[in-house]
Amino acid sequence: MKGNHWGYGKENGPDVWHKNYPVALGSRQSPIDIPHQVSHDPSLGPIVLDYDHCTSINICNNGHSVVVNFDDTDDRSVIHGGPLENPYRLSQFHFHWGGKGCDGSEHTVAGNSYASELHLVHWNAVKYKLFDHAAAAPDGLAVVGIFLETGDDHRWLHTITDAMYMVKYKGSATDFKGFNPKCLLPSSLHYWTYLGSLTTPPLHESVTWILLKEPIAVSEKQLGKFRLLQFTGEEEDQRLRMENNFRPPQPLKGRRIRSSN
């Protein structure tokens, strides 16, 4: 693998990430498959998402996904409760998806994949001064994962898919203010939770995963707009369509997965 240019291709994909990121073979890697039987933990309270004052800043193409960034200089949008000891601050959200007609979620449920997976990334600003410090700490991040399945149009996803033509190429960004990701949540906040990692390099084992059981529906047409994005920059000769940007499930290695009610 040339330099650090990890990706999702044959030469630089998930199977060879361990060469530059040995933690890829670690004991708490993500994503994982969620089996049928998961222990229900009555002590697990509800997850609370306080996004009312959240401030999105921009939407960008970082060459791996499409990302909406938030102003996380104070506690204006946090999640707390559930398995979390502290409130965690919303930093960004992004997606993983498949190719035409094939699924692209990262986590799977009893071996089944969904069309796509949304990650709402939060960091423990109580214990850590900077996101990058939190991203390298075992209790540094909390990522809420939401499954997307194909069905009806999602009324609020349009604002995101409509902005995608502005961020087609790697390294592009555009203003994206006033978006509250609360509109992307399913009706139920029932979840599975386990200790894992970032699902892309540097694969830090710093994530408390909170996966919502109920998927949201998006249309094939909306998903198709994700695939108009490119992994490559405008100036590059290669035009690589951004799709199948997901890591497959990793070994559970004895970890416990808990289920809220």
Ligand SMILES: NS(=O)(=O)c1ccc(NCc2ccco2)c([N+](=O)[O-])c1
């Ligand atoms: N698919 S994910 O939610 O696990 C994920 C993966 C990587 C990163 N970032 C890569 C990184 C972190 C520190 C230095 O570089 C993020 N994130 O930053 O939200 C999220």
Ligand SMILES: [Zn+2]
């Ligand atoms: Zn992700």
